[in-house]
Amino acid sequence: MHEMSIALAVVDQVEDAARSHGASRVRTVRLRVGELAGVVPDALAFSFQLACAGTLVEGADLVTETVPGLARCAPCGDEWAVGMPPRLTCPVCDRATTELVSGRELRIAAVEWHDDPADPRVREPISEEG
Incomplete structure (x- = not known):
């Protein structure tokens, strides 16, 4: 499942950026994912949650925006949505x-984080002990 390797790379990049800006927790990660990128959205969401465990990104929302496949004809200049399976x-x-x-x-479009550990809007992980 290449979605796990994608999720791990995203979490790594987001965590590095958050740490370098002094963030205490990541709230939201927004991805732009092309419909022709070969990514299964549910598998990516599942993998993202696993990849976040123990990082500043744990508990963050993953928001994905699907980018439609568009093609352009070189000779006549027409542009169209290629769809799935793609019409080329x-x-x-x-x-x-x-x-x-x-x-x-397949790119990180935006990241929202908090740089104040006491910010009440930061969602803390739910403990199973209490």
Whole structure:
């Protein structure tokens, strides 16, 4: 499952950034994920929660924005949503000389964190002992 390696990399990058800015806890991680990136959203969300354990990112919300796959035909200039499975031939001139404009992205779009450990809006992990 490559979603786990993606989640681990995201958590590592977010935690490094949060620490370098003096943050005490990460609240939200926003990702832009292209529909052609080959990522299963539920598997990524599950892996993200596991990867966060014991880090500043533990308890953070993962918000993913799906970026639609768009293609452009070089000869005629038409642009279209490629869909799934992807249609890579131009719907106007039926040529296969296309350029993918979007849909393969996988990037951290934004991170929200707290730099005050006493901030009451910071959600603490729920203890099973109490």
